Amino acid sequence: xxPIINLILFSCLAVVMVLLSLxxxxxxxxxxxxxxxxxxxxxxxxxxxFLNYHFLAAVQISVYAGGVLILFIFxxxxxxxxxxxxxxxxxxxxxxxALVFVAGxxxxxxxxxxxxxxxxxxxTTMLGDQEINMKVIGQALMGTEKYQYLLPFEVLSVLLLxxxxxxxxxxxxx
Amino acid sequence: MFQFSVVTQWIDEFLRxxxxxxxxxxxxFVLIALLVLTAYAVLALLLxxxxxxxxxxxxxxxxxxxxxxxxxxQSVADMVKILLKEIIRINKVDSFLFTLACFLVIIASLxxxxxxxxxxxxxxxxxxxxVFYLLAVSSLGVVGILLAGWSSNNKYTMIGAMRSGAQLISxxxxxxxxxxxxxILSGTMQLSQIVEQQSDLxxxxxxxxxxxxxxVIYLIAGHAETNRGPFDLPExxxxxxxxxxxxYSGIQFGFFYLAxxxxxxxxxxxxxxxxxxxxxxxxxxxxxxxxGIMDYIPPVIWFFGKTFFCVFLALWxxxxxxxxxxxxxxxxxxxxxxxxxxxxxxxxTLLVIL
Numbered sequence: 028x029x030p031i032i033n034l035i036l037f038s039c040l041a042v043v044m045v046l047l048s049l050x051x052x053x054x055x056x057x058x059x060x061x062x063x064x065x066x067x068x069x070x071x072x073x074x075x076x077f078l079n080y081h082f083l084a085a086v087q088i089s090v091y092a093g094g095v096l097i098l099f100i101f102x103x104x105x106x107x108x109x110x111x112x113x114x115x116x117x118x119x120x121x122x123x124x125a126l127v128f129v130a131g132x133x134x135x136x137x138x139x140x141x142x143x144x145x146x147x148x149x150x151t152t153m154l155g156d157q158e159i160n161m162k163v164i165g166q167a168l169m170g171t172e173k174y175q176y177l178l179p180f181e182v183l184s185v186l187l188l189x190x191x192x193x194x195x196x197x198x199x200x201x
Numbered sequence: 202m203f204q205f206s207v208v209t210q211w212i213d214e215f216l217r218x219x220x221x222x223x224x225x226x227x228x229x230f231v232l233i234a235l236l237v238l239t240a241y242a243v244l245a246l247l248l249x250x251x252x253x254x255x256x257x258x259x260x261x262x263x264x265x266x267x268x269x270x271x272x273x274x275q276s277v278a279d280m281v282k283i284l285l286k287e288i289i290r291i292n293k294v295d296s297f298l299f300t301l302a303c304f305l306v307i308i309a310s311l312x313x314x315x316x317x318x319x320x321x322x323x324x325x326x327x328x329x330x331x332v333f334y335l336l337a338v339s340s341l342g343v344v345g346i347l348l349a350g351w352s353s354n355n356k357y358t359m360i361g362a363m364r365s366g367a368q369l370i371s372x373x374x375x376x377x378x379x380x381x382x383x384x385i386l387s388g389t390m391q392l393s394q395i396v397e398q399q400s401d402l403x404x405x406x407x408x409x410x411x412x413x414x415x416x417v418i419y420l421i422a423g424h425a426e427t428n429r430g431p432f433d434l435p436e437x438x439x440x441x442x443x444x445x446x447x448x449y450s451g452i453q454f455g456f457f458y459l460a461x462x463x464x465x466x467x468x469x470x471x472x473x474x475x476x477x478x479x480x481x482x483x484x485x486x487x488x489x490x491x492x493g494i495m496d497y498i499p500p501v502i503w504f505f506g507k508t509f510f511c512v513f514l515a516l517w518x519x520x521x522x523x524x525x526x527x528x529x530x531x532x533x534x535x536x537x538x539x540x541x542x543x544x545x546x547x548x549x550t551l552l553v554i555l
Contacts, residue, residue: 032223058351062298081330085337093340097370103308104363161329161390171421 036077048144063098066079079158204302204500208323208470217328241463246276248462251509252516259520264406283458296353303449303456305345310467312338317470318392318518320480320500323399331392332380335471336373339426342460343369349457361444364527366433368425371534372432375422377541379415381476382549385410396479401486403478406417411549416476416553418542423468423536424515428461430523434530469511473504480504 044067051063068091075084172179211234248264257264265272272279291299313335318324322544327336343366350362386408387395398404423456425432436444446457473479480500484492496528 056295057349059295059298062301062344062348081328085330085333086330089333089337092344093337093373097343097366100344100351101366104347104351104359144337158329162513164547191425 040073040077041072059100061096061103065092068092081158082161082164204321209322211272213263217269219243234320241311241314244282244466245462247407248466249276255513256520267272283452283455286451288453291448294354295352298348302345302349302352304454306342306460309339309342309345310463311360313467314463318396318474318479319504324393327391327393330390332384332390334376340373343363346445355448357441357443359445360440361435365428365445368432368435368530371531372425374421375418375534375542376545379419379422380475382411382415382546385546392455392474396474396481398476399481399483403476405476409552411552414541414545418470418538422538423472424518427464427468429465430519431524432522432530434527444469447458464510465515466508469515470508472511473507475506485542486544493525
């Protein structure tokens, strides 16, 4: 694609994401905050689509927008009172927030500087432009060789099982 | 076999001969968007008419018969009415979420609709992850329903939204599992390849018993996903007036209405694509002359014929069974459909391996 069009598309997505993230943390209503978060996650899926990474985009939408956000909304429904306004935090919490913010920026900047980008000016091969076949991803997830992920996959599923059993235990406690 | 790719390629070349590449793409995007939106609206009108007529026949009535011959202009008149209606502002609601909710529902439905393969060349985008994309995007609609119920500031809408959320999340599992068994059979998630592989025999015949079980599970679970009777608890009119969209009026209600009908169409179309061959004509291996005759019927007609067959099944079920209770609904999914679906996947895997 044209570099200019790429730039325009990326800036649109990025600006919308930044604005929505700011709205998500400044809004007073808990459910509105969750909705803005949903829109941020959908925009992130847009970024993945933009990178031609269709699988990750679909996972992003189905896991975050379709799963996690619905859990959030259910939790808000079941716990919060109607029209409840979020309370102001203490100064200490703001301080911790600022620390986490700086640490996050530092980590990102470190990764950004250290990473060898594929699109550097002297390297013009467009590696990311082809879509990765679903079969390759599936075999990488299910393989046992180097750079394949069967063991982490299974470990994660055990973790999820533990969560399910824990949830049932808590729900059944009388 | 007539393929729409001839037409679309001709339009593409025609535009490219006059415009640069970026502008060609822009014009094509706008054209496709207009086409998809128009098809969406027209199909909704058609489905509303079909539903009213079929329901009437099931109840030994005549149905709409005043506007136009056999009442075929009735839904057009209804459309004009709903476009002209006032949007009533509700007091003390979160107006941002209230407005956003109906858009979320219709956007989810439209995104799914856009990725359906109507014909060889009549396919907006052919993702490598086609089936997964359909499942992912359609799950966005649940958020819209939940927000609609909450932001209406009304206990009936709230109950409707909670029921709907529980129902949609549970039945999504069975939908996914039954589609997964077809993905196992075909070895691909790309919709065009799935259709292409059914050129000798449709998957429902090719996959023997497991494919048939998956088809039935998909029809039941998909029907529940569309919030229609006997699974219409979220909008049970005798208990909750109209469920999560009680407070909506005018075109905002129209959005929910459109999305509901089109979701029925989308579920039927996915069932037709995955199990009944999509736009692929009915072919039997070995019967060359029979296959030749079947090829004379255009693929678009095959696609819509199969889809409307599945839609008819959905309408039939609606009037054949009484509404379930919420505990029966959840028991049906978690105790019956889900175990059968899981065992069915094992069966299908054995079938593919052996």
